[in-house]
Amino acid sequence: MMNLERLRVLDALARHGSVGGAAEALHVTTSAVSQQLAKLEREAGERLLARHGRGVRLTDAGLLLAGHAARILAQAERARAELEARRGAVAGELRVAAFPTAARGLLPGALAALRTRHPGLRVRSWEVDPGAAVVGVARGDHDLAVVLDWHDRPLAVPEGLRTASLLEDPAEAALPAGHRLAGAVEIDLAELAEEEWITWGAGEFCHEWLLATLRARGVEPDIAHRAPETHTQLALVAAGLGVCVAPALGREPxxxxxxxxxxxxxxxxxxxxxxxxxxxxxxxxGAVVGALRAQGAQGGGPG
Incomplete structure (x- = not known):
């Protein structure tokens, strides 16, 4: 009989295209992936992998088995869900991805509450950009992700995924204290047209939103600094090196x-x-979603 975990490794290799990609998705070493695949080949009695340049590719037998593995794993997930629903058990392991400010502003308090209420549940978490997190959930790399839409830029969510609202997160302009607009009641982004900007990494969902939003206001931003984490951006603002848009979640202090x-x-x-x-x-x-909502209602933070 073929081992389910070895089929999971084969499925990860088929989805990610390399031993390194499979290892990263499964949070194990490349050596562990190679060992599991070698054992699966012995169980199957077929060569599943062939050398391809500096990497590997699936043979015809490997592709055939990978197709079955994907269906077997999906059925196993449904079976697990139905058994847990029947028992009403909040237990087992859940892999959660969250974008950086949610990882700071929501996860610590929510996960601490879950540990107290449901000691049989083990939650593992990672910081992941929203777009990559959705892909990871669809692929099966994560069980749940905390993601975001900007008010004018929705995130693409594939069919077959479910969603639940957690909170609305207002964003403000962050300016050096001596800035000419620091005492304003409110400002339009167009008023910052001549400023140097601090933004997220190129290609990240929030960075692409900022570019599109500024350009819609007639502003072609002069991007001076990039930092994926809000507190790094705010430290650069404090040093007088530019301005940024700072959402409230995970911003304090x-x-x-x-x-x-x-x-x-x-x-x-x-x-x-x-x-x-x-x-x-x-x-x-349901338990994780409820804990995240409760933490969001408290204003985030470590709880």
Missing amino acids: VPAGVVTVPLRPRVSRHVYAVWRGDADRRPAI
Whole structure:
């Protein structure tokens, strides 16, 4: 009989295209992946992999078995969900991905509450950009992800995934304390047309939103610095090196030397959870969503 975990490794290799990609998705070493695949080849009695340049490719037998593995794993997930639903058990392991400010502002308090209420549940978490997190959930690398839409830029969510709203996250302009607009009641992004900007990494969902939003206001931003984490951006603002858009979630404490000013028109992010439909009945999913919502209602933070 073929081992389910070895089929999971084969499925990860088929989805990610390399031993390294499979190892990263499964959070194991490349050596562990290679050992599991070698054992699976012995169980199958077929060569599943062939050398391809500096990497490997699936043979015809490997592709055939990988197709079956994907279906077997999906059925196993449904079976697990139905068994957990029947028992009403909030238990087992749940892999959660969250974008950086949600990882800071929501996860610590929510996961601490879950550990107290459901000691049989083990949650493992990773910081992941929203777009990559959705792909990871769809692929099965994560069980649940905390992601976001900007008010004017929705995130693409594939069919077969479920979503649940967690909170609305307002964003403001972050300015050096001595900035000419630091005392304003509210400002339009167009008023910052001549500023140097601090933004997220190139290609990240929030960075692409900022570029599109500024250009829609007639502003071609002068991007001076890039940093994926809000507190790094705010430290650069405090040093007088530019301005940024700073959402409220995970923002506190704002460093000395930084002033935040509401934007006109209002700018916000919609934060929500996403998971696969075949896991819909798992009580653990509902428990994690509930804990995240409760933490969001408290204003985030470590709880």
